Amino acid sequence: MTREALTTETAPPVTRALCCRCKRWTYAAVEVGYIERASGPGVVLWGCPSHAMAMIPRPMPGELERGA
Template sequence: MSGAVCCRCGRPTLAPVAVRYVERASGPGVTVYACPDCAPRLTLGPSSAGLTPPPRG
């Protein structure tokens, strides 16, 4: 992976930290990433109802 968008602040980061894995009813799940600054403020674990990955594109 070359980069990702932080799920907390929305900024792109070249050093993403995986913080959640969101299961989906159909198809593969999605890993949610945070930037190194925001990652310590988030709790690691399975998906949370209030946290969804930012839209792609």
């Protein structure tokens, strides 16, 4: 990485998400699932690190598509 790249690139935004199990906000959210909807975009389910490991994995976008 060049010195110019280190000084011009911005840091990633700090985001947080609500854990779908304990309903607490976390800065270390893990994507644990995705729910498709009939109209509009789908919904991403987030979990805190302590609950994400215990949750049953759900399908992620594209995992249930046939073909290719």
